[in-house]
Amino acid sequence: MLFLSQSGIIQLMKTDCLIWGKVKTGSQRGKSLGFPTVNIALHKEVADGVYLSRVRIDKKLLPALTFVGAAKTFESKTKKVESFILDFNTTVYGKWITVRLLKKIRGNIKFKSSKELTSQMKKDLSVANVFFQEKLLREF
Numbered sequence: 001m002l003f004l005s006q007s008g009i010i011q012l013m014k015t016d017c018l019i020w021g022k023v024k025t026g027s028q029r030g031k032s033l034g035f036p037t038v039n040i041a042l043h044k045e046v047a048d049g050v051y052l053s054r055v056r057i058d059k060k061l062l063p064a065l066t067f068v069g070a071a072k073t074f075e076s077k078t079k080k081v082e083s084f085i086l087d088f089n090t091t092v093y094g095k096w097i098t099v100r101l102l103k104k105i106r107g108n109i110k111f112k113s114s115k116e117l118t119s120q121m122k123k124d125l126s127v128a129n130v131f132f133q134e135k136l137l138r139e140f
Contacts, residue, residue, distance in 0.1 A: 017046055017101040019068075019081055023092050029074065030082060033118050035065075035125075037082040038092055040099070042068065048079070048108035050124055051101040052131050055083050057092055063132040064088075065124055066099055072110035073117050084121075086128060103131070 021040030030037035038055065048069030055064045066083040070076040083099055105127055111117040 017044075018098060019044065019046065019101065020096065020098040021081070023095050023097055025093060026080070026082065029071070030084065033114060033121065035084045035118075035121055036089075037067075037084050038097060039083075040081045040097065042079050042081050046081075046101070047104065049104045050106050050108075052103045052105060052128055053083060054100045054102065055085050056098040056100075057095060062086070062088055063128065064099070065121075065128050066101060067108075068101070069108040072108055073114065084125075086125075086132065 019040065019042065021043065023038045023040060026037065026039035038057075046068050049067075051066045051068065053064045053066040055062045055066075062085045064083045064085045066081060068079070068081050070079050081099060083097075105124060106120075109120070111120065
């Protein structure tokens with residue numbers, strides 16, 4: 001499957017992997033960048049990168065972008081799972097969630113600044129919006 005982005009064509013790699021855990025408090029960095037995330041510990045081997053995903057919370061299945069890895073831009077050493085749920089603004093600390101990684105859209109990149117990271121995250125969000133809109137149309 002191919003999607004056109006502002007930087008060109010991105011080939012999406014099929015993944016389909018399940019990760020689950022209890023939502024914990026993170027560094028709040030995503031929130032400060034305008035992309036608040038739900039964070040869980042990583043309990044299995046998963047390739048680093050950014051994925052189109054679905055997050056299940058309280059029987060609701062929600063579209064998301066999920067980052068797996070150590071945040072190279074911020075010199076982090078701890079590998080983690082952070083999901084930005086599209087159109088979602090609810091506190092879920094302490095709840096158990098399941099994250100289904102659907103497709104990997106890029107690897108874990110070290111950006112020169114948080115501004116450069118935020119710019120890429122906006123591009124990732126555009127890819128996610130197109131993917132989930134088209135998926136919704138196919139399922140309808």
